Amino acid sequence: MVLALLAVVVVLDQAAKWWAWRHVPGTRINSGGDVLVGPVVGGWYAGPVTGALLDLLDFGLLSIAVGVLARCRAPAAAVVPGALMTGGWASNLLDRLGV
Numbered sequence: 869m870v871l872a873l874l875a876v877v878v879v880l881d882q883a884a885k886w887w888a889w890r891h892v893p894g895t896r897i898n899s900g901g902d903v904l905v906g907p908v909v910g911g912w913y914a915g916p917v918t919g920a921l922l923d924l925l926d927f928g929l930l931s932i933a934v935g936v937l938a939r940c941r942a943p944a945a946a947v948v949p950g951a952l953m954t955g956g957w958a959s960n961l962l963d964r965l966g967v
Contacts, residue, residue: 869944870937870951877955882962926961930954 888895912918933954940947 870934870940870947870954873948873951874934874955874958877952878959878962881956881959885963923961926957930957930961933957 913922933950937947937950937954940950
């Protein structure tokens with residue numbers, strides 16, 4: 869169930885971004901930061917070395933989160949939101965990796 873939800877979220881998110889990139893003027897997708905992290909952390913993600921290291925750290929944390937969710941025996945009310953959030957995180961990581 870977790871893997872199916874992850875796949876659905878990632879595919880829908882990537883498809884929406886694909887459409888927006890081609891049809892909405894001024895679209896910016898994952899430009900390195902946002903209002904919540906500010907320009908300093910955004911600069912880390914935009915840097916070639918620090919951005920790659922942070923992407924590697926994200927991939928490791930994401931892998932751990934997916935593994936924990938896939939093995940979790942909690943009720944669906946706890947697992948489904950976790951899978952949806954992890955799917956969004958995976959989609960953003962794919963954006964950073966240039967997919």
